[in-house]
Amino acid sequence: MTQLELARSGMISPAMERVAEREGVPPEAIRKGVAEGTIVIPANVNHSRLDPCAIGKGMRTKVNANIGTSPDYGDVETELEKVRAVLEFKADTVMDLSTGGDVDAVRRAIVAACPLPLGTVPIYQAGLEAVEKYRSLEAMTPDDLFSVIQRHAQDGVDFVTVHCGVTQAAVARLRKEGRLVDIVSRGGSFLAGWMLHNGQENPLYEQFPRLLDIALKYDVTLSLGDGLRPGGIADATDRAQVEELLVLGELVEAARAAGVQVMVEGPGHVPLDQVVTNVQLEKRVCQGAPFYVLGPLVTDVAAGYDHISAAIGGAVAAAAGADFLCYVTPAEHLGLPDPEDVKVGIIAARIAGHAADLVKGVAGAWEWDNAMSRARKALDWPEQARLSMDPARSLRVHAQHATAGAACSMCGAFCAMAYAKKYLGGGKGRVSGVFDT
């Protein structure tokens, strides 16, 4: 039985127990959310090392880190190194988006090594194999695609992105309205091309029950991909994007009816004043299904710093109800991220998620900030570092410029915090110097 089926039958599974403990909420709250479909617990029955996490309403906002080979770079060792960075900097899930080398071997190595829920986008591998087999991507058959999905499910992948909403009708809407940047989702682009070339409907849509059978068997959570997500803010929330979302809403109902856990993916590039709209639209149209957003990037011109653009959009989205943030690294739009980019991308997304958790009533969120404030007032630098998202960096930057007193090198003896204590009291860590003479 899937977690959804278990929850509906009134059972609290070990995975529900575990995520309740991690979230600091009663197990029954988890069971109820899973039963309603507002919470998912991606937990493939074959992922034996998994420490499950919950994604959805009332849960801490989760962060996903994408790793994986490209056609030109990466191998098993490189990807396992990225997994270690992902664990160290505390992403909640990881997606293996490999498109080069021995894709099966990379995926299996990650499943074996990684306690985080693992996601994949099977159509990437299906595309690669079609080129190998037929020397043509468009010659891929629906059976080829489903066989890759089955392989990923059997290997223990916890959630798969499936672009089921890229229908002929949605692509027609896109062509009718026109776009500045057309299609930027790899899966969406591939499927649209395949459909236009072959004059057929999207097999992931047409044979959705077949997908549900696989998902049900292994309890793979479906992550309904947004293949027509905007690739520039000018294309955001256009008719093609919304049409696709309407289809995804219908498929959410179908998946839930079949006992399959399901979440929905969202944009992408979205101007700041449309971010909340996008979240509300998804929540309404997809009946409260967990919302997994990529960014959203609130401007197109931040190349080299797109993790910041994504953090702005991600924080606003999560505060409005988005449940799951896919990280964007500083290398986005420019090239393959290196391990430092992975780290910075994770931390930026965690800042966004936590900023949202503070205002959406997530258990325990405020305690963290308040502990930091107390450590600041006390000028307790080791404690400040311990409480920061990247303790090593905090210690290094602090140590970079030495000062005589307890204050940092920004103000030195001219420390407001230390001076305020003289008249307002409290805290340890007196500073000697200008203010104290």
Added chain:
Amino acid sequence: MTQLELARSGMISPAMERVAEREGVPPEAIRKGVAEGTIVIPANVNHSRLDPCAIGKGMRTKVNANIGTSPDYGDVETELEKVRAVLEFKADTVMDLSTGGDVDAVRRAIVAACPLPLGTVPIYQAGLEAVEKYRSLEAMTPDDLFSVIQRHAQDGVDFVTVHCGVTQAAVARLRKEGRLVDIVSRGGSFLAGWMLHNGQENPLYEQFPRLLDIALKYDVTLSLGDGLRPGGIADATDRAQVEELLVLGELVEAARAAGVQVMVEGPGHVPLDQVVTNVQLEKRVCQGAPFYVLGPLVTDVAAGYDHISAAIGGAVAAAAGADFLCYVTPAEHLGLPDPEDVKVGIIAARIAGHAADLVKGVAGAWEWDNAMSRARKALDWPEQARLSMDPARSLRVHAQHATAGAACSMCGAFCAMAYAKKYLGGGKGRVSGVFDT
């Protein structure tokens, strides 16, 4: 006559002409905004090298970069190097917050070198000089303070932060309610201590007309500082902060009545769901005076990455009407920023400001993003770099991993953009590889 007096008399000054040209709006729109006080043009009559900029309603959101010596670090040469970084990465204004070395020499060198509007916080130097003169900060006299303000004005400083709203009543409110982090503004901390020690009212409040006289003579824009701004999100929007804001609102009226340009400073550390509230409150209470925010930081735990926390808060604040963002660097809360921190801090704040400009109807904002989208679709890498905020970084990251085709190393031959063209048309820059076999 100040810009405000000129505008009220119906005159369009050369500074108004120039900022109209820079903003792409009619000069009369600038004159009207300045006359109403919703726009300021900090332009000291003695700052001969100044290329003026406008801050306020309908204007592009501006970014300030803080530089200056600390008691332990910095000298004229170091600070001029920071000025060059500030100009290269396109902050709109610069504040010299020097608290060490020859503060007069540093300030005069910056005025001479820098075409950007320059701001200072005169009370820092007044505090330093009091310690030198009396060996006690609390022994500073109001005359000492006003003489420093006069010196800064005469030297050509375009705007000064003056914490006029830290009144005995506001400090009493702070003590009555209690705070997690008390006072974190250096000026606010110093003034509160001075007031409590001497049992006197804040001289900047009590002798506000004296401040207006100096400002009027040199056309120094007053930036009414938030000396009781929260230093942790738990303290945000508390009674002390709001009390201070109410006083600032009254002083805005008094300044305008005297013909003095005035803006208002805001927090600080603010949870995401209080950011818009803070902007609306300032705009209402201070009758549309330009709002200059520091961050706001939406979480306390992002040390080492506070530029990201600030970009989230800054974007939301600016979209709600904040006009001027003070940058926060990655070194915030840890130590003195180095030139790389200055650069990253500026770019993060510019991303936030631009994300807001896109949604608040600033002239020309969308053209930039749309040009980037077109360059992306065309896989035109030099043009993408040219359009990015940090062209050198864009080029470097892109070149880091070589690929065979026109696409970047993220997807290589598996490029969605390139594949979409095959079926949806448009753009130059075909890619050969997987998708094209």
